[in-house]
Amino acid sequence: xESVGLHLPTxxxxxxxxxxxxxxxxxxxxxxxxxxKQESGKGPQFIIDIRSNMDKRQGQRVTVLLNxxxxxxxxxxxxxxxxxxxxxxxxxxxYSSASKIIFGSGTRxxxxx
Amino acid sequence: xxxxxxxPSNKVTEKGKDVELRCDPISGHTALYWYRQRLGQGLEFxxxxxxxxxxxxxxxxxxRFSAERTGESVSTLTIQRTQQEDSAVYLCASSLHEGNTxxxxxxxxxxxxx
Numbered sequence: 001x002e003s004v005g006l007h008l009p010t011x012x013x014x015x016x017x018x019x020x021x022x023x024x025x026x027x028x029x030x031x032x033x034x035x036x037k038q039e040s041g042k043g044p045q046f047i048i049d050i051r052s053n054m055d056k057r058q059g060q061r062v063t064v065l066l067n068x069x070x071x072x073x074x075x076x077x078x079x080x081x082x083x084x085x086x087x088x089x090x091x092x093x094x095y096s097s098a099s100k101i102i103f104g105s106g107t108r109x110x111x112x113x
Numbered sequence: 114x115x116x117x118x119x120x121p122s123n124k125v126t127e128k129g130k131d132v133e134l135r136c137d138p139i140s141g142h143t144a145l146y147w148y149r150q151r152l153g154q155g156l157e158f159x160x161x162x163x164x165x166x167x168x169x170x171x172x173x174x175x176x177r178f179s180a181e182r183t184g185e186s187v188s189t190l191t192i193q194r195t196q197q198e199d200s201a202v203y204l205c206a207s208s209l210h211e212g213n214t215x216x217x218x219x220x221x222x223x224x225x226x227x
Contacts, residue, residue, distance in 0.1 A: 032214045043204050043218025100169055101216055103156040
């Protein structure tokens with residue numbers, strides 16, 4: 001099956017600071033790029049997406065940046081809270097028909113009190 | 114409930130036995146996805162359904178794995194002659210329609226093959 005990034009790096013952030021989680025993707029033809037959050041023992045939860053013709057999109061406390069030149073996606077979380085502790089996955093719809101969601105590498109976000 | 118429901122939540126089976134995992138998607142969601150997640154790892158795409166059809170089965174690891182969906186609702190993932198390497202959490206998700214980026218996931222079925 002398709003999957004990218006099978007070992008999870010960890011990002012440790014002080015509570016209240018901003019977090020930046022990065023992801024590299026390979027398929028330039030993807031129509032959408034997406035971020036999901038997975039808390040321990042739960043299924044992933046949608047956070048935000050961005051269409052390939054955009055370079056920035058903001059949500060509540062989150063911002064996603066897309067750099068197509070270097071095939072890089074990032075998720076910025078403002079004023080990180082303990083509830084933000086989770087594994088964050090980037091994902092993409094790899095084809096213009098956007099039929100399936102392929103998950104990329106995950107990053108574990110740990111919050112220091 | 115209004116979310117995606119998977120059963121059983123945990124399954125322990127002996128090597129060589131067949132198992133059937135069930136997913137009840139959110140009512141009205143036409144797209145349904147199955148993923149496998151090994152401990153501490155990412156999500157591995159297995160198969161997706163649009164209605165009752167499976168346009169993409171490319172992620173199924175072997176012919177021991179099969180899935181079906183009926184009534185544009187419940188889906189079952191069947192693993193025949195289970196092997197220890199099949200041990201993982203199997204996650205099901207549904208979305209309103211094909212191409213929707215917001216997929217809603219169930220809690221998963223944790224399969225342990227002993």
